[in-house]
Amino acid sequence: xxxxxxxxxxxxxxxxxxxxxxxxxxxxxxxxxxxxxxxxxxxxxxxxxxxxxxxxxxxxxxxxxxxxxxxxxxxxxxxxxxxxxxxxxxxxxxxxxxxxxxxxxxxxxxxxxxxxxxxxxxxxxxxxxxxxxxxxxxxxxxxxxxxxxxxxxxxxxxxxxxxxxxxxxxxxxxxxxxxxxxxxxxxxxxxxxxxxxxxxxxxxxxxxxxxxxxxxxxxxxxxxxxxxxxxxxxxxxxxxxxxxxxxxxxxxxxxxxxxxxxxxxxxxxxxxxxxxxxxxxxxx
Numbered sequence: 001x002x003x004x005x006x007x008x009x010x011x012x013x014x015x016x017x018x019x020x021x022x023x024x025x026x027x028x029x030x031x032x033x034x035x036x037x038x039x040x041x042x043x044x045x046x047x048x049x050x051x052x053x054x055x056x057x058x059x060x061x062x063x064x065x066x067x068x069x070x071x072x073x074x075x076x077x078x079x080x081x082x083x084x085x086x087x088x089x090x091x092x093x094x095x096x097x098x099x100x101x102x103x104x105x106x107x108x109x110x111x112x113x114x115x116x117x118x119x120x121x122x123x124x125x126x127x128x129x130x131x132x133x134x135x136x137x138x139x140x141x142x143x144x145x146x147x148x149x150x151x152x153x154x155x156x157x158x159x160x161x162x163x164x165x166x167x168x169x170x171x172x173x174x175x176x177x178x179x180x181x182x183x184x185x186x187x188x189x190x191x192x193x194x195x196x197x198x199x200x201x202x203x204x205x206x207x208x209x210x211x212x213x214x215x216x217x218x219x220x221x222x223x224x225x226x227x228x229x230x231x232x233x234x235x236x237x238x239x240x241x242x243x244x245x246x247x248x249x250x251x252x253x254x255x256x257x258x259x260x261x262x263x264x265x266x267x268x269x270x271x272x273x274x275x276x277x278x279x280x281x282x283x284x
Contacts, residue, residue, distance in 0.1 A: 002076060004083045007036030007048065014040075018048040018066045021211035026050075035060075037084045039076050041069070047076040049084055053093060060088050062098040073105045074112065081116065098282045101127065106278050113282050121281035124256040128265050129275040132215075132248045135240045149227055152238045155180075155192035155204065162194075162201040178221045178258065180206045191215055193238050195222060195231045202228045205235040207250075215243070215250040220261045232264045253279065 007015060012027040015038050019027075026034055032055055039047035050064040062084070067076050077100070088095060098118060102109055106124065114120075153159075163181055166172055172179075180187065188208045195203035203222030210216045217239070222231040239250070254262045266273070 001041065001072075002046070002079055003040045004079050005038055005040070006087070007038040007050075012036065014038075015045045015048045018045055018068060020064070021214065023050065023064065035084070035087060037080050037087070039080055047080050049080045051084060051088070051095075053091075058091075058093050060093040060095045062095060062100075065098060065100040067100075067102050073102060074108055077102070077109060078112065094284075096284060097121065100280045100282070101277045102280070103277055106280070110280065113280075118282035118284055121283045125279040125281075126254050126256060126262060126266070127277040127279050128252045128254070128269075128273050130250050130252070130269060130272045131274055132240055132243050132250055135236075135269060135272050147230060147234060149198055150202070150231060150234060151196050152193050152234060153196065155187055155189050155194055155206070159194045159201060159204065166201070173223050174221055177255075178219065180204050180219055182219075191239060191242060193235055195228070195235055197223070197225070197227050197231075203231045203235060205239055207239065213248055215239075215248060217250055217252045220252070220254065221258065222260065224260065232261050233268065236264065249274075
């Protein structure tokens with residue numbers, strides 16, 4: 001029913017709809033530091049798994065694992081894992097972590113990975129892809145005029161100092177996992193903004209331009225209070241107004257427990273979302 005094969009510089013273009021722009025250059029080089037495995041059903045690509053290989057330490061990281069099928073999602077995941085584990089075992093590699101993007105079957109997939117000796121790394125993250133032109137069509141003027149106590153500035157070293165001071169004072173109003181200073185967060189100051197309630201830092205939206213037509217919003221968090229109630233909307237509005245290119249897409253990553261921001265993206269912009277996936281992270 002499914003054909004599972006290695007993906008490299010000779011055939012990766014057949015899987016282009018499952019790839020991000022940054023992956024094309026990696027696969028074109030076809031070096032020894034990347035391994036790809038894909039699944040095809042009746043000539044249609046339905047799954048793709050990419051692995052970063054550290055040849056010196058023999059560690060492997062599954063950094064891109066996408067399944068795009070209306071049915072048999074779990075079967076495809078297991079087939080791809082079986083194939084890549086076989087190839088990695090032959091090469092003497094140990095897999096340390098895995099990031100998986102799926103459309104459905106979240107609980108079933110989690111159960112299967114736990115049975116395969118994987119451990120859940122973090123809470124479930126929802127991934128929303130939106131066409132910015134649809135959001136730009138909204139009239140944000142009234143929103144900006146109503147919030148005199150709130151202001152937004154481009155992210156800079158000043159905000160990093162603010163965060164460090166909040167942590168130093170042992171008075172963080174945000175969970176540590178939402179800190180914009182986490183090592184995994186590259187901050188693109190052109191598209192990242194901080195929210196202030198009068199003179200106090202009250203939130204942020206951290207973004208990175210990952211391709212000519214794609215922005216990745218990796219972290220959005222606002223302090224919950226009566227005066228910052230519309231802060232999340234304001235941050236997104238500021239980001240959208242910054243974007244000049246009407247053909248730009250933006251991907252929002254929102255952790256399931258970040259309910260306020262999840263509600264803004266999923267409810268307020270439900271007509272703007274062109275794709276929704278679930279992101280799961282595991283470690284060994």
